[in-house]
Amino acid sequence: MSTTPTKPKAKTPVAKTVILFGLDKDRKPRAARFTGENEALLARAAATMGLRLAVPASKKHFEIVNKLPAGRIHASGTGLVPAVDQQLYDQINSLVGGDPGTISTSLPKSLAQLAPGHLVLAQATVDDGWWPAIIAKRTNDTLTLKWRDYPSEPEIVRPVRSVALLTID
Numbered sequence: 001m002s003t004t005p006t007k008p009k010a011k012t013p014v015a016k017t018v019i020l021f022g023l024d025k026d027r028k029p030r031a032a033r034f035t036g037e038n039e040a041l042l043a044r045a046a047a048t049m050g051l052r053l054a055v056p057a058s059k060k061h062f063e064i065v066n067k068l069p070a071g072r073i074h075a076s077g078t079g080l081v082p083a084v085d086q087q088l089y090d091q092i093n094s095l096v097g098g099d100p101g102t103i104s105t106s107l108p109k110s111l112a113q114l115a116p117g118h119l120v121l122a123q124a125t126v127d128d129g130w131w132p133a134i135i136a137k138r139t140n141d142t143l144t145l146k147w148r149d150y151p152s153e154p155e156i157v158r159p160v161r162s163v164a165l166l167t168i169d
Contacts, residue, residue, distance in 0.1 A: 018042050019065055020081050021092050022051035029089030032071030032081040041073065045080060047119055047132070047166050050104060053149055054096045064091050096151065107167060111160050114138060119148065121164040124156065130164060 015036030024030050030051070034042055046053050056065045069082050104117035114120065116137055121130040122145050133156075137144040141160045147153050 017056055017062075017065060019054050019056065019068060019092065020046050020049075020051045020071060021054070021084075021089065022046075022049070022081075024049075024083075029084050029086055030081045031068050031084045031089055031092055033065050033068040034071045034073065037071075037073050043132075045073075047107070049081065050119075051081060052096065053132075054092070056095075061095055064088070064095060068092075096149075108165060111163075111165070114143065114160060114163070119166055120145070121166065122156070122158055122162070133163070 016039070017033055017035045018037065018039060019031060019033050020042060021029070021031035043053060045051070056062050067088055068084065071081055073080070104115075104119065106118075108114050108118055114135060116135050118135045120133055120135065120143075122133040123130055131150075132148040133145040134148050135143050136146045136155055138160075143158050143160055143163060145156050145158060145163075147156075
């Protein structure tokens with residue numbers, strides 16, 4: 001037995017993996033995995049391209065996510081999130097839960113322009129923070145919303161004035 005004290009090994013932080021996935025304008029499946037990338041930049045790219053974000057959490061998730069091509073954050077257009085096999089896309093969709101429908105890539109400039117398919121920020125509760133949501137239906141000044149990253153959650157209804165617009169500026 002050694003009398004020399006040993007330092008415990010410092011745990012190396014594990015880089016977070018995020019996937020971007022969705023259908024392009026031609027309804028072709030696209031998906032990619034990003035590890036250790038700027039999440040705000042990925043969220044912005046997802047909003048611009050009408051894609052969904054997901055964070056794998058279990059071994060089962062990573063078995064599927066590791067089949068995805070690595071995304072290229074500095075690529076533009078389809079190079080950022082390449083096309084994938086429909087079967088692989090369906091597996092990802094089933095893990096995340098459902099399909100929220102088509103997400104518009106255009107961002108409205110005012111609350112008056114809000115329509116189904118637009119991406120906005122909304123709150124489930126005041127204490128819960130703001131989350132990306134897709135407008136499923138608009139009736140006068142009332143919006144029916146579906147959570148973009150949690151499509152298996154029930155729809156919520158909110159007044160138009162209670163959501164926040166996304167901007168590229």
